[in-house]
Amino acid sequence: MHISEGILNSEILVAGWVVSGVISAYALYKMNSQEIPKVAMLTSLFFIGSFVHIPVGSTSVHLLFSGLIGAIGGVNGFLAIFIALFFQALLYGFGGIGVLGVNTLIIAGPAVFLWYFLRPKITTHLNFVSFVGGFLPVFFSVLLLIGVLILNSVHLDYAVYMIILFNLPLMIIEGLISLFALKFIMRYRPNFL
Numbered sequence: 001m002h003i004s005e006g007i008l009n010s011e012i013l014v015a016g017w018v019v020s021g022v023i024s025a026y027a028l029y030k031m032n033s034q035e036i037p038k039v040a041m042l043t044s045l046f047f048i049g050s051f052v053h054i055p056v057g058s059t060s061v062h063l064l065f066s067g068l069i070g071a072i073g074g075v076n077g078f079l080a081i082f083i084a085l086f087f088q089a090l091l092y093g094f095g096g097i098g099v100l101g102v103n104t105l106i107i108a109g110p111a112v113f114l115w116y117f118l119r120p121k122i123t124t125h126l127n128f129v130s131f132v133g134g135f136l137p138v139f140f141s142v143l144l145l146i147g148v149l150i151l152n153s154v155h156l157d158y159a160v161y162m163i164i165l166f167n168l169p170l171m172i173i174e175g176l177i178s179l180f181a182l183k184f185i186m187r188y189r190p191n192f193l
């Protein structure tokens with residue numbers, strides 16, 4: 001789901017950096033020293049998840065854990081994904097430094113924004129909220145990816161359907177992982193959220 005270097009216009013790149021930079025700076029400003037290990041854990045969760053590839057037809061998708069990161073980290077999840085994407089770009093060339101702001105916004109934005117509304121409902125509707133909280137961030141990330149590419153005047157035609165279709169198994173798997181992980185957390189360490 002990373003956008004590679006050289007695809008986007010400079011206006012979109014600058015806008016992505018500005019928005020992601022402001023949100024990351026806010027998260028860093030609000031974070032206290034006790035939350036640093038949690039952010040480090042969420043960063044490593046996202047980083048390691050990218051190595052788990054799920055074959056879909058002639059291509060593959062990889063785990064994001066963005067919903068789970070949004071549920072556990074809140075706005076700090078945005079910072080965790082930003083750091084993980086930075087190291088992926090630096091070490092493996094996934095995406096790139098220039099598109100880091102846009103990629104962070106595409107992946108972390110929906111997770112943090114969605115969990116802002118879902119978190120109060122987790123105690124009353126645990127199963128539904130946990131699954132939807134893993135499924136929808138990936139779905140909205142796919143929609144944001146398509147929107148950014150269309151805004152950049154990339155002609156997608158039938159590719160829109162393929163992007164959604166190839167990521168549908170990932171959405172379901174992320175929903176199930178989020179469901180089981182959050183049920184476990186709510187049972188044994190509810191204050192972790």
